[in-house]
Amino acid sequence: MHLNRKLLFLALYFGASNCFAQVKPKASDFTVVNRQLNIKDDGTVQVNGVDNAGFVWLNNRRFTYGTIEFDVKGNDKLQGSFVGVAFHGLNDSTYESIYFRPFNFKADDAIRRSHGVQYIAPPLFDWPILREKYPNKYELAVTPAPDPNGWFHAKIDVMADKVSVYVNNSATPALVITPLTHTGGTKIAYWVGFGSPGDWKNLKITDKK
Numbered sequence: 367m368h369l370n371r372k373l374l375f376l377a378l379y380f381g382a383s384n385c386f387a388q389v390k391p392k393a394s395d396f397t398v399v400n401r402q403l404n405i406k407d408d409g410t411v412q413v414n415g416v417d418n419a420g421f422v423w424l425n426n427r428r429f430t431y432g433t434i435e436f437d438v439k440g441n442d443k444l445q446g447s448f449v450g451v452a453f454h455g456l457n458d459s460t461y462e463s464i465y466f467r468p469f470n471f472k473a474d475d476a477i478r479r480s481h482g483v484q485y486i487a488p489p490l491f492d493w494p495i496l497r498e499k500y501p502n503k504y505e506l507a508v509t510p511a512p513d514p515n516g517w518f519h520a521k522i523d524v525m526a527d528k529v530s531v532y533v534n535n536s537a538t539p540a541l542v543i544t545p546l547t548h549t550g551g552t553k554i555a556y557w558v559g560f561g562s563p564g565d566w567k568n569l570k571i572t573d574k575k
Contacts, residue, residue, distance in 0.1 A: 386427050386571040397423040399458050401558065408567065411556060415446065415563035421458060421555040428552035429453055431574040434522045436556075439565040440468035442514040448559025449566075450484075453524060455553030462487045462545065463557050464522050464531055468514035470507075482508040483531055483540050487547045508533050508540045517565075525574070 390409050401413035401420035413420055440447035450465025463486050470478045484505040486493050496504040512518035512534060521532040526548070531541040554571070558564040 384573050384575060387569070395425055397421075397425055399423065410565050410567045411569075412565045413556070413558060413563055415558070415561050418560055419458075420558045420562075420564075421452060421455075422557075423455070423553055423555040427554060427571060429524075429554045429571055429573070430552055431524055431526060433570075433572045434524065434554070435520065435568070435570040435572075436566050437517050437519050437568045438466065439517045440466065440514070440562065442469050444469050446561055447514075447564075448562040449564040450520070450557050451522065452553075452555045452557040453522075454549045454551045455555060456549050456551035457553075459489050460549055461551060461553070461555075462529075462547065462549065464520075464529065464541075465557055465559060466508070466518075466520070468512070471511040471514045479507045479511070481505050482511070483533070485529060485531075485541065485543045487545065487549075491546045504541075504543055506541050510534075510536075517567075 391405055391411055393403060393405060396403060399421040400416065400418055401422065403422060404412040406412060411422060413422060434451055434453065436451065438449050440449040447468045448465050450463055452461040452463040455461035464483065466483050467481055470481045473479050480502060484493055486496065519534050523530040527544060529543050529545055530539040533540045556564065556566050
C-alpha cells in the first residue's frame with residue numbers, strides 16, 4: 367500500500383511538472399502589449415480591438431515543444447477577427463503564431479474559406495509574403511467550419527520540424543506545416559491581429575517529454 371501511494375505521488379508530481387493549466391488567471395499573470403485586458407468571472411481572458419497586433423504574454427511560463435490547447439472566440443466581422451496564439455517569442459516582433467480568421471470560416475467564397483487558419487513567423491514570414499510565395503501552404507480552410515461567432519477548441523502540436531493544428535477535437539489536422547524559422551525564443555502569448563478583439567479560456571500547455 368505504501369509503495370502504491372509513493373508511485374501515485376511520483377506520477378502526479380511529474381505529470382503536473384509537465385503540464386500548465388490556467389484555471390483562474392489574474393492580471394499579474396500577463397504582460398499586455400497594445401490591448402486592454404479584461405478577465406471575466408469565468409476565467410475568460412478578453413482583449414479589445416485596436417490597430418496593429420496585440421499580445422497577452424504569459425509571465426511565468428516558457429514553452430519550446432509540446433502541445434498548446436485553448437478555447438477561443440472571435441467574430442464574423444469581415445477583416446475584423448484574427449485570434450490565436452504566439453509562441454517561440456523573442457519579443458513583440460519575432461515569434462511564430464497560429465491564428466484563425468473566423469469571418470472566413472463559412473464564407474460563400476471558396477478562396478476566403480481557404481484563409482481560415484494561418485501560420486506566420488514574423489518579421490520575415492508574415493502572411494502577405496506567405497500567401498504570395500506559398501499559396502495554400504501556410505493557410506487553409508477549417509473543415510468542418512466552426513460557428514464564426516462562437517467558441518471553438520484549438521489544439522496545436524509544436525515540434526521542431528512540424529506544427530499541426532486541430533480544431534474541435536477533429537482527428538484530422540486543419541493545417542500541418544514545417545516551421546520557417548527557429549527563433550530560440552520561449553515566450554508564449556494569446557495573440558490578436560490588426561483591429562481584432564479576442565476571447566480565450568481553458569488554456570492547457572503540455573511540454574514534450
